[in-house]
Amino acid sequence: MERARARKPRIKEERVTSAHGAGGKASQTLTEALFLEELRNPHLEKLEDGAELTLGDSRLALTTDSFVVSPLFFPGGDIGELAVNGTVNDLAVSGARPLYLSAGFIIEEGFPVSELRRVVRSMSQAAERAGVRVVTGDTKVVQKGRADGCYINTTGVGVRETVHELGIDTVRPGDAVLVSGPVGDHGVTVMLERGELDIDADLESDTAPLHDMVAGLLAATPGVRAMRDATRGGVATILNEVATAANVSVVVEEGEVPVRTEVRGASELLGIDPLYVACEGRMVAVVDGESVDTALAALREHPDGAEAAVIGRIGEDPPGLVMLNTAFGGTRIVDLLVGDPLPRIC
Amino acid sequence: MERARARKPRIKEERVTSAHGAGGKASQTLTEALFLEELRNPHLEKLEDGAELTLGDSRLALTTDSFVVSPLFFPGGDIGELAVNGTVNDLAVSGARPLYLSAGFIIEEGFPVSELRRVVRSMSQAAERAGVRVVTGDTKVVQKGRADGCYINTTGVGVRETVHELGIDTVRPGDAVLVSGPVGDHGVTVMLERGELDIDADLESDTAPLHDMVAGLLAATPGVRAMRDATRGGVATILNEVATAANVSVVVEEGEVPVRTEVRGASELLGIDPLYVACEGRMVAVVDGESVDTALAALREHPDGAEAAVIGRIGEDPPGLVMLNTAFGGTRIVDLLVGDPLPRIC
Known part of the structure; x- marks a missing residue:
């Protein structure tokens, strides 16, 4: 199974839509076919969150x-x-x-x-x-x-200051995928606060600085390949970026992803997988297979990482895709977000 | 004549108004009484355009x-x-x-x-x-x-990379004030384009990068005390900042300020002094008295500085004030802008 990555992205829409700001497919196309196309330089080409x-x-x-x-x-x-x-x-x-x-x-x-x-x-x-x-x-x-x-x-x-060479393109089959805590709290909290869902839930945004936890993780193991904070588009978007950049598959175990009951419930009402819901204080880390235990322990040592978990692993096939092994024994593709189910959550 | 500078600025308005974004009195109060008050640190305290x-x-x-x-x-x-x-x-x-x-x-x-x-x-x-x-x-x-x-x-x-120690608080009596070209082109161009004035004029924004002209000026003379680009609030706002920061007077000769005929005409219709109208490619430079000729020549050597001029001098009294010697032989105070006569020009 191969994806046509070589084709140059093209913006189909004549006008900017909400989806262009949502972090998913449309955002990616806008970035590549317009911003990168017009402003191209080696720094921008990496399409990392920072230069x-x-x-x-x-x-x-x-x-x-x-x-x-x-x-x-x-x-x-x-x-x-x-x-x-x-x-x-x-x-x-x-x-x-x-x-x-x-x-x-x-x-x-x-x-x-x-x-x-x-x-x-x-x-x-x-x-x-x-x-x-x-x-x-x-x-x-x-x-x-x-x-x-x-x-x-x-x-x-x-x-x-670190000697770590980090980057999602350094990810390899055999690596493990971790998240630092329950996913989707921020996005669901904002949706609930808007009153767009007719439910009450005792939920708070996870907004928090990650610098301290990152420092702890990097100090604990040289096996860290890449880290990302899971904001717009959630964990699923990051994993898709990893799969594409490193040309690997990412296999996620649905049962291992920490999700609060309230977030799961609200996500069901919204018809969205919590994996797509924004966090503002959680990170995804990919570490080499041998560093899993050390990395998990380092994350859990931090107060904001008490519920950190290993949620998946990196494989070879199918390259470029994120697969989810569901709690019911099935497997499905977790693609990039289409549209903008959670506008203006950050 | 002394101004009460010691009093702590206080925001009188309960809601943000257009004037808070105009670069004049209200902007200054908002910056000092809210942003600086809440975020205070040595970098921010300088209230320069950059840190x-x-x-x-x-x-x-x-x-x-x-x-x-x-x-x-x-x-x-x-x-x-x-x-x-x-x-x-x-x-x-x-x-x-x-x-x-x-x-x-x-x-x-x-x-x-x-x-x-x-x-x-x-x-x-x-x-x-x-x-x-x-x-x-x-x-x-x-x-x-x-x-x-x-x-x-x-x-x-x-x-x-420069060894120049620049800063508007280094300005001294005896210094000279220069502008690099005609003032107000940008602001008036934008107002005309909006159709808010019922006149036609063949005018263009002066938007341009100043890095090259600045490099030329700094290379020509060590006598540069301070430079500012004259955007929101125009040249008048910068001169007020100089007067306050260095506790000096600034005396401007109205007849020496380069202003295009179209800008002068439009400003009259707007009831505003061109000294308050934004430029986007002009700078104000203050240089020591002995460097005036060198500085003026350096500015004029640059294509964008062909119409550079010496428009005034720094004095001792009255400290903190900008005085304008008008073309008609009078003198008046050029104070900070009140209100927002030219909204959203940058």
């Missing part, structure tokens, strides 16, 4: 993310905390120590100053927790109806 | 800007070119060589893919002209009516 830059004797990482989550405040966090943790995590999983952030605000006229203060205070607390500083910023205001409260871009600079 | 960071042996500059200009396309440029040049210029005038940019897009659902491509292609050309690379990016899509076509954040990393 690695060499400056003098330093190896820097640079990563950017805009946050448009709705609502701005939700159980367990808010857009400010998300904006700090999201960028901290992109740096951390690339193997960089997060150091500095910029913050760009686009604010809708009429937005309460008290809410803005609450958001910025939350950023400040998140920055302190993650050991980073917000060192520069910008504020733009647009008319009512030209934004939605406030949007935040954070761009992060980190320094790569 | 200076030390990493290993390198001195880096980091700066961020979001672009929300309306319309997206205007004579002489578009939001993509603006987004590259704006951040390149913030780096350049801080004395850093611009190297890398991130690009974060917030796109309104329904935005034509062809227009997005046009914007990104324009970014690519601007990046090439400025010698920088867009190395990482992010795309978010929001529902119709939650943005306005597309907004772009660019964050830039540069390296400081």
Whole structure:
């Protein structure tokens, strides 16, 4: 079984749709057929979440993310905390120590100053927790109806000090796939807060900085191949990226994936697999087969990793595909997300 | 004459207004009383357009800007070119060589893919002209009516190689103030393109990268105290920042300020002094008194600086104020902008 990867991606739509921002198939096509096509350079070509830059004797990482989550405040966090943790995590999983952030605000006229203060205070607390500083910023205001409260871009600079050569293209058959905790809490929490599902559940966003857990994992074993934080598109999207980049298969055991009962229930109502639901404080790590126990122990040693689990393994066939062994004994393909079932969750 | 600077700024408004994004008084209060108050750290305290960071042996500059200009396309440029040049210029005038940019897009659902491509292609050309690379990016899509076509954040990393110690707080009485060309072209061009003024004028945005002209100026003379690109709030806002930071007076000769006839005419209709109108490819430089001729020659040597001029000088009294000697022989105070006469021009 082979997938036609050689064909140059083409954007079929004439207009940008919600799916182009969802992290799945349409996002990938937009990135490759438009952004990469027009801006092509060796840094961008890697299509990693961040770029690695060499400056003098330093190896820097640079990563950017805009946050448009709705609502701005939700159980367990808010857009400010998300904006700090999201960028901290992109740096951390690339193997960089997060150091500095910029913050760009686009604010809708009429937005309460008290809410803005609450958001910025939350950023400040998140920055302190993650050991980073917000060192520069910008504020733009647009008319009512030209934004939605406030949007935040954070761009992060980190320094790569590890000797680990990380990258999803280094993944090999025989490797193991781990997640650092239950998946989908963030995405479902936001959906519930919007009132789009007629259920009550005692659930909180998992938003958290991953830098500390990453440091622990890297210190414990040289067998780490790649790490990713599972945001838009969830764990399934990351595993698809791994399968494609390394030209391997990924086989996931559904029964091993930690999912809270509330998340499972809400996902069923939404008709979506929890594997596609965004987390904001969970990572996927691929480690070589011999390092599984050490890696799992290192993750579990961290308070946020107590429920870490080995959820799958890397195989040879079929290359480029993610297969799920279901709890009922079947097997199905876990493809990239089509459409945007969970808009604006980050 | 003394101004009450010691009083802690306080935000009087309960809701964010257009003026909070205009670069004038309200912007300054929001920055100091909210962003700085909540996020305070030594880097942010300088309230410069960018932060200076030390990493290993390198001195880096980091700066961020979001672009929300309306319309997206205007004579002489578009939001993509603006987004590259704006951040390149913030780096350049801080004395850093611009190297890398991130690009974060917030796109309104329904935005034509062809227009997005046009914007990104324009970014690519601007990046090439400025010698920088867009190395990482992010795309978010929001529902119709939650943005306005597309907004772009660019964050830039540069390296400081100059030995010049630049900063508006180093400005001294006896220094001279220069501008690199006619002021206000960009702001008026955008206003005309919106059709908000019932006049026709053959005018183009001055959007351009300043890195080359800055390098020429710094190479020509060690007497450069400070440089700023004159964007939101125009030249007047920068001069007020200089007056306050260095506790000096700035005396501007109205007759020496280069202003195109079309810009002067449109400004009159708008009831605004061209000194407040945004440029996107002009800089203000303050140099010591002995370096005036060298500095002016260096600016004029650059194609974009052919109309550079010495527009004023730094004095002692009244400290903290910008005074304008008008063409008619009078003198008036040029204060910080109140309100937002030119919304969304960058």
